[in-house]
Amino acid sequence: MIKIYVDMDKCQHYGQCVFEAPEVFQLNADDKLEYQAEAPDDMLADLESAADVCPMQAIFLTKE
Template identity: 50%
Template sequence: MKVTVDLTRCQDHGQCAIAAPDVFRINDEGRLEYDGEPADDRRDDVEEAADVCPVQAILVED
């Protein structure tokens, strides 16, 4: 699975970090960091994170 976040759209709301904290996190500067190739067993959480993103900045691909 490949995860891409459009950082020009992302507004660092952090909803993804709540849905999938082992894949998405807000750093000390308040900016999003993420694992672009998480394990496939994290798919449900990653897809939930993409769904709850207020600006739909997360793309999940196989």
């Protein structure tokens, strides 16, 4: 399992991560980021892409 953490103090809700891993990241009705705290290992490439494209570098991943 991959643990996902988004520093919401840094996140500016640009939503670039949504394009890379829509199964994990979504913008809600208020255009605020929501995300799952865990994802399966086979999503690692998409999650790394999401972290890389984040303009604020607010996404952190750890592998369990």
